[in-house]
Amino acid sequence: MKLYDENTKVDFVTEPMFFGTGRNLQRYDKNKYVWYFDQGEKMDAVTWKPNEISLTKDAMDFKELEPHEERILTLNIKRQEILDSLQGRAPMLTFGRITTLPELEYAFIRWTFQESNHSNTYAHILRNVYPNPSKVFDEILDDKMITKHTKYIAEHYESLYSKINAWEYLPEGHKDRPTLDEMKKATYLALISVNILEGVRFYVSFACTFAFAENKKMVGNAGELKLIARDENLHLALTQKMINHLRKNEDEGFTHVIEECEDEVRKMYQYAAEDEIEWAKYLFEEGSILGLNANILEQYMKYMTNTRMRGIGLSKLYPEITTSPLPWMGAWLGTEKTEVLPQEEQITSYIIGAITDDMEEEDWE
Numbered sequence: 598m599k600l601y602d603e604n605t606k607v608d609f610v611t612e613p614m615f616f617g618t619g620r621n622l623q624r625y626d627k628n629k630y631v632w633y634f635d636q637g638e639k640m641d642a643v644t645w646k647p648n649e650i651s652l653t654k655d656a657m658d659f660k661e662l663e664p665h666e667e668r669i670l671t672l673n674i675k676r677q678e679i680l681d682s683l684q685g686r687a688p689m690l691t692f693g694r695i696t697t698l699p700e701l702e703y704a705f706i707r708w709t710f711q712e713s714n715h716s717n718t719y720a721h722i723l724r725n726v727y728p729n730p731s732k733v734f735d736e737i738l739d740d741k742m743i744t745k746h747t748k749y750i751a752e753h754y755e756s757l758y759s760k761i762n763a764w765e766y767l768p769e770g771h772k773d774r775p776t777l778d779e780m781k782k783a784t785y786l787a788l789i790s791v792n793i794l795e796g797v798r799f800y801v802s803f804a805c806t807f808a809f810a811e812n813k814k815m816v817g818n819a820g821e822l823k824l825i826a827r828d829e830n831l832h833l834a835l836t837q838k839m840i841n842h843l844r845k846n847e848d849e850g851f852t853h854v855i856e857e858c859e860d861e862v863r864k865m866y867q868y869a870a871e872d873e874i875e876w877a878k879y880l881f882e883e884g885s886i887l888g889l890n891a892n893i894l895e896q897y898m899k900y901m902t903n904t905r906m907r908g909i910g911l912s913k914l915y916p917e918i919t920t921s922p923l924p925w926m927g928a929w930l931g932t933e934k935t936e937v938l939p940q941e942e943q944i945t946s947y948i949i950g951a952i953t954d955d956m957e958e959e960d961w962e
Contacts (some may be wrong), residue, residue, distance in 0.1 A: 598694070598765065609698060613849050614842065615784055616777065617697035624699055632838060634700035640707035640831050645824050647714070647721035652817040659726045662814070665884030670815065671727075672880055673802040675737045677825075678719040679747050680794065683754065684712035691757045691787060694765075695780070704835055711828045718821050726818070742879050746872050750798065753790035757783040781854045785843065789862050789909075792836040793869045795829050796905040801877050801894055807929040808889040819929070826930055833905075840909045859911075867914055870902040889923075896922040 598619060605619040610629050612618060628634055662670065686709070693705045723730035738744060760775045760783045767774040775783070803826050810819035843851040877894035885891070899915040900922065906914060921927075 598697070607697065612697050614698060614701060614839065615692075615695045616780065616850075620697050622699075623702065625703070628700040629698060630700055630842065633698070633704045633835070636831065636835055636838075637700070637704040637707045640704070640711055640828070643827065643831075645714075647718040647821055650817050650820040650824075652722065652725040652821075655722075655726050655815050655817040658814050658816075663884065665881075666809070666814075666886065668883055669805055669880050669886065670809070670818075671733060672740070672743075673805055674719055674722065675733065675740060676743050676746070676876070677799070677802055678716060678734070679737055679743060680750065680798065681712050681715040681719070683747070683751055684791075684794070685709065685716050686713075687754045687758075688712070688791075691754060691761065692784070694761050695784065708832055708835060711832070715825050715828065718825060722818055722821060742876065746798075746876065749868065749872070750790060750794055753783070753787045757787040778854060781851055782858060785840075785851060785854055785858060786861070786865070788836055788840050788843075789858075789865055792833065792840060792905065792909065793866060795833040795836060796908075797866070797869050797898065797901055798873060799826070799829055800901050801873050801880070801898065803929070804889060804894060804897060804923060804926060805880065805886060807926060808886045810929075811925060812887050823929055823931075830930070837905075837908050844910060863906075863911065863914065866902055866906055866911075870898050870914065873898040893922050897926075 600620060602619045602621055605621060607618050607621055609624055610627055612629060614630075625634060659667070659670075688705045689709045693702060693709075696702060696705070720730070720734075723733050727733055760780055763774055764780055803822060806815070806819050806822040809815040843849050844855050846852075874891075874895045877898070878891045881891045881894075896918060899918045900920070903913040903915055903918060906912070
């Protein structure tokens with residue numbers, strides 16, 4: 598598909614989300630799905646930079662951490678960095694190449710920027726807290742537990758990316774050119790994988806980070822992660838809305854593919870939950886955080902998995918889990934109103950467009 602084709606008349610109001618007619622003007626005067634443009638505006642409105650939160654106290658706190666606490670903190674930062682390194686380039690290099698809707702392009706651009714900002718934030722934390730930040734970066738790809746989990750997350754992105762390359766560059770009829778249904782399946786599974794990434798796979802890290810802050814340790818780091826969590830919730834809403842639009846609107850041409858993929862999708866959520874439970878156990882091998890341990894995180898990840906599956910119309914994977922074992926997470930994620938302490942004013946001042954579950958009620962049925 599060309600970047601710009603002035604010879605093709607495109608009616609963006611009738612175009613599908615993916616695999617449409619072509620591109621020319623980025624029109625925002627009339628859109629098929631105004632929600633995506635508004636979501637891009639929300640992401641733009643909450644732009645922030647990592648140096649806006651002080652890490653001075655964190656540098657002192659870091660020196661006082663127990664060895665097992667430093668290990669938990671460092672492992673989570675390493676894993677977050679590698680996940681957002683992928684997300685900092687993948688949305689526009691995959692979904693951005695197969696959409697013709699300007700409102701989706703706009704949302705993908707803002708999404709990609711925010712993910713790159715997250716990677717920059719981890720570097721900022723390491724530079725301001727760790728005595729040798731380069732050492733931490735150099736060790737990331739050496740941790741087999743981190744790379745094991747990342748490999749599965751990247752698989753669906755890589756599958757879509759390679760199929761897009763073949764779709765764009767190989768002529769019709771070529772034996773290695775994927776069919777339209779194969780393209781749609783790869784797109785849908787990539788969207789599911791990203792929904793899982795944004796809505797499940799970061800939450801062990803978020804819980805650990807906010808548990809430190811609950812114990813008055815590494816509060817600046819928690820402030821940075823609170824802003825990241827807010828962004829990720831906007832991205833989660835974006836992927837959930839796309840999945841539900843494809844699932845419910847027959848004119849998008851994905852409903853038959855989605856029906857065929859349901860068992861595979863359920864396995865993807867199960868695999869992710871098991872991954873996160875394994876990661877929690879790995880984090881706490883040498884000790885836990887006051888108020889948080891691997892068993893609690895296992896229940897929490899099952900709860901979050903149920904919630905995300907329900908958000909795209911799937912039945913719960915763990916029906917025995919009905920409530921969150923970490924009710925205090927709501928205060929950090931902005932899903933409940935709490936009294937603001939003076940030392941938290943800098944962090945909570947970013948509550949504009951806050952981290953509420955930004956989905957329409959119909960998407961949670």
